[in-house]
Amino acid sequence: MFMVLKGVIFDLDGVITDTAEFHFRAWQDLGEKIAIPFDREFNEKLKGISRMDSLERILEHGGKNNAYTIEEKEALAKEKNDDYVELIKEITPADILPGVKKFLDDCLAAGLKLGLASASKNGPAILENLGLTDYFEIVVDPASLANGKPDPEIFLKGAEMLGLTPAECVGVEDAEAGVESINGAGMFSVGVGTADSMKEADMFVENTADLDLEAIIKAHSGK
Numbered sequence: 070m071f072m073v074l075k076g077v078i079f080d081l082d083g084v085i086t087d088t089a090e091f092h093f094r095a096w097q098d099l100g101e102k103i104a105i106p107f108d109r110e111f112n113e114k115l116k117g118i119s120r121m122d123s124l125e126r127i128l129e130h131g132g133k134n135n136a137y138t139i140e141e142k143e144a145l146a147k148e149k150n151d152d153y154v155e156l157i158k159e160i161t162p163a164d165i166l167p168g169v170k171k172f173l174d175d176c177l178a179a180g181l182k183l184g185l186a187s188a189s190k191n192g193p194a195i196l197e198n199l200g201l202t203d204y205f206e207i208v209v210d211p212a213s214l215a216n217g218k219p220d221p222e223i224f225l226k227g228a229e230m231l232g233l234t235p236a237e238c239v240g241v242e243d244a245e246a247g248v249e250s251i252n253g254a255g256m257f258s259v260g261v262g263t264a265d266s267m268k269e270a271d272m273f274v275e276n277t278a279d280l281d282l283e284a285i286i287k288a289h290s291g292k
């Protein structure tokens with residue numbers, strides 16, 4: 070059935086700005102402190118995953134699932150976030166990934182509604198530093214969700230907050246868990262990443278500079 074595109078729901082980290090790299094650095098530093106080193110390949114499994122769930126995955130990776138109390142885990146997650154918050158203080162509009170500003174402008178010019186579906190509790194502060202707050206009609210509060218990505222809840226909530234059906238939206242993601250969330254919501258998924266990491270996406274680009282609204286509208290209408 071032909072469906073007109075009315076909204077675009079974005080992930081933030083790794084799609085709008087390169088904070089995915091800051092998350093990696095902050096988790097890797099914490100991992101070294103607790104003797105659980107990990108590489109970029111493992112880090113792919115953390116993208117899109119909430120703070121506490123990421124910590125659980127790291128502990129599991131190191132075979133230390135039961136090594137810490139809840140209070141200690143909360144302290145570890147806070148330590149990572151304190152490091153991360155220091156890193157994101159320096160973010161300015163110059164840190165918007167290539168082509169993203171133009172893509173957002175094209176979306177607004179086409180009359181599309183924009184939403185943010187980030188797992189990050191730091192999302193609103195990052196949008197503010199990037200000077201992009203006003204582009205987004207809604208921001209899903211990750212604290213309001215029962216289930217994080219890869220569950221579809223965050224993208225379903227985003228569409229609902231925009232007053233649109235999932236079929237009227239596309240979701241843009243760089244994380245495997247995020248693409249799974251979009252697909253599960255019954256939404257058209259646009260991936261940013263490698264062919265391998267984005268193999269479940271309905272379409273993908275390797276670089277944000279290649280995000281092309283016309284191509285997306287065409288592919289979405291053909292689904």
Ligand code: BG6
Binds near residue numbers: 117118
């Ligand atoms: C996602 C990132 O956007 O947000 C994850 O891809 C991160 O790496 C998650 O763990 C939660 O972020 P925060 O800022 O609330 O710790």
Ligand code: MG
Binds near residue numbers: 081116117244247
């Ligand atoms: Mg991301």
